[in-house]
Amino acid sequence: MRFYDCTTAPSPRRVRVLMAEKGIEIDTIQIDLFKGEQFSEAFKKVSPLSEVPVLVLDDGTTITQVNAISRYLDEIFPENPLHGRTLVERARVDSANSWVQMNGFAAGAEAFRNFTPGFKNRAMPGPHNYSQIPELAERGLLRIDHFFADLDAHFESNEYLVDDYFSVADISALVCVDFAKWVKKRIPEDHKNLLRWYDQVNQRPSAKA
Ligand SMILES: N[C@@H](CCC(=O)N[C@@H](CS)C(=O)NCC(=O)O)C(=O)O
Incomplete structure (x- = not known):
C-alpha cells in the first residue's frame, strides 16, 4: 500500500493518528500542498480530486476521503478497533x-x-x-x-x-x-x-x- 500525506495538513493527520494508534506502517509519499504539488499531473493521475489523504492498495485501487481510508485500515488491521466494537x-x-x-x-x-x-x-x-x-x-x-x-x-x-x-x-x-x-x-x-x-x-x- 501507499499513503499520500502532507505532514502539515489536518485531514491526513486524522489518518496518521489512527495508524499510530494501531501500530500500522505504510510507505508514505509527501505531497507539499503549499508548493501546489496536489495539482501536478503525476498526483492528478493518483487522485483527480487533488486532495490528500489518498491510500493506494497493492492492486492499484485508490481510496480517497479520510473516513473511508480510516475505516478500511481499521478493518484490515482489526486489532484495537477504533470504529466501534458492536x-x-x-x-x-x-x-x-x-x-x-x-x-x-x-x-x-x-x-x-x-x-x-x-x-x-x-x-x-x-x-x-x-x-x-x-x-x-x-x-x-x-x-x-x-x-x-x-x-x-x-x-x-x-x-x-x-x-x-x-x-x-x-x-x-x-x-x-x-x-x-x-x-x-x-x-x-x-x-x-x-x-x-x-x-x-x-x-x-x-x-x-
Ligand atoms: N473530504 C476530504 C477533504 C480532504 C482535505 O480537505 N484535504 C486538504 C488538506 S487538509 C487538501 O488536500 N487540500 C488541498 C488544497 O487545499 O488544495 C477528506 O475527508 O479526505
Whole structure:
C-alpha cells in the first residue's frame, strides 16, 4: 500500500493518528500542498480530486476521503478497533464522527480558507476554484466557539465522544482542536471538561503523529 500525506495538513493527520494508534506502517509519499504539488499531473493521475489523504492498495485501487481510508485500515488491521466494537457502538461512532466533521472540521476550514491571503480563490479544497467570502470566515469562527462549547457540555458526563470508548471520533476532534489554532482559536479556560479531555487524548503517543 501507499499513503499520500502532507505532514502539515489536518485531514491526513486524522489518518496518521489512527495508524499510530494501531501500530500500522505504510510507505508514505509527501505531497507539499503549499508548493501546489496536489495539482501536478503525476498526483492528478493518483487522485483527480487533488486532495490528500489518498491510500493506494497493492492492486492499484485508490481510496480517497479520510473516513473511508480510516475505516478500511481499521478493518484490515482489526486489532484495537477504533470504529466501534458492536453494531450499536459502530453506529454511535459514525454519528459522533460525522458531527465532528461537520461542526468542527468544516467550521475550521470555513474560517481558515475564507480568510487566509494565500488561499485567495481556494476557499474550498479540490479541483474547482472558489473565491473567499469574508462572512463565511466570520461564521466559521463563531461555529468553532459553538463546537468548543458543545464538546465541553458533552464531556461533563462522558470520558470520550462515545462513553468511555476512545474512538476515531476522538481522533477527529483532537485534530479539529489543533486545526482551530490556525485561526487563533484555543479552548477557553472556563471549558474545564473539554480541557480535561484534550489533555487526556493529547498525551497519547499517537497525538504526535
Ligand atoms: N473530504 C476530504 C477533504 C480532504 C482535505 O480537505 N484535504 C486538504 C488538506 S487538509 C487538501 O488536500 N487540500 C488541498 C488544497 O487545499 O488544495 C477528506 O475527508 O479526505
